[in-house]
Amino acid sequence: MTAVLSTDVAVMMWFLVGMPAVKIRDALEFAHKQLFISEELDNPNMRAESYLNLARSHQRLGGLERALSYARHSLYNECEQCATAGHVHLTVGSVYVELAGFNKALDSFQHAHRIAQTVHDRALELQVYLGLSELFSRLQDADKSATYASKAYDMSRSLQLGDLNSRDHRSALLQMASALRKQGELGDAQDYCSEATRLALVSGDQATYARSIRIMGDIYRKKLDINKAFRQYETAMGSAAAMGDRVIQMESMDGAARCLEALRLQHKICNCRPLEFNARLLEVASSVGAKLLVRTIRIRLSQIYQALGDEEQKLHHERIALRLQKELDLTCGGCESPYGLESDSLEALPCTHILHARCAYELFRKNKKSKKRTCPECDKSSSRLYLNCNDYNSYSPVPLSICSSDSHCTTHHVTSSV
Ligand SMILES: [Zn+2]
Ligand SMILES: [Zn+2]
16 A cells, blocks of 8 residues: 555656646646545655645745645644755745745745755755855846846856756746846847847746746847837736746736836827726735835836726825835845835845845945944844855856857757656
């Protein structure tokens, strides 16, 4: 009986990990079955893993609170220093990035990073850097986002982990594309993105494919080719909807909304379509709980209502945007002014509080003699920055054409040997 069950689990795990094109609802069903079997076998490790799979599936379905709750269940069943616990912390971190709980995200990533180093899980470490790159991208620090993306990308090329490696490599390529776009390096961004699209198609990785199409839309939008960008977003929306990936769907809709906004400001379309589209997007983003995006949509809506001459609605959305901004509490403890709402250099401390980079350096300079450096927010003393991130502040992107030939070979090996 036990042997049969174990084989089933092995097949299921292959299904979950090895088949990226699987629909999320199917993945969810398998995770529930896996949980059932783990209960039958009374196997806490397997239970922890099934809760992790449930958390990941709910994250992609946009059920972020449920994802957090499953992640907590996973940790109850797992030793704090196991690789699975590391992946749980990673998942919690990315869920908090989506919820705009950046301090909590930094805390979870720090836990995951510590475990990755303890158990020498290079793939986990790479994924932590991807998470941090995304976090600083949301907070509009393009350089720090690029630093972490580049670190992940370098690791993805040196890792020799077979299938998992190539999936991490695709994610790293995409994160590089996204970071380079934010830095205005559109040519390089396009190269990285096309490569990710190509590899995603070769391996049938639908999630990376949809994300790459969306990021290519961002690149076209930055190149002011709005029509091409819009078509990319439409494709990404369709692909995400087919998978049931609500988060990618929401991100693609936001891209489309930005295109409509550009066309509206150029007087190429009237106010009706952007109004209707943003209202729909607001519903999705609110149900997911993506507060930073909700704030952006409210600001867009207030501007559209202003153009329509509807002062009452304009003020209504403005007020909510302001209230959200206060709730997010993105205030630098050094200078008491907001961070993360426009592009700037940031630093985080090990206590996970975020400051403007200049305020963090000032803090360290000021307290140099007294030796005791304390965070202005929580008074915890810290002798270093978050994850020692100043160690790799010197960052220079390598053009894809020079560095990717060896990684292509690795990928072809992996694909042909399967
Ligand atoms: Zn500051
Ligand atoms: Zn602090």
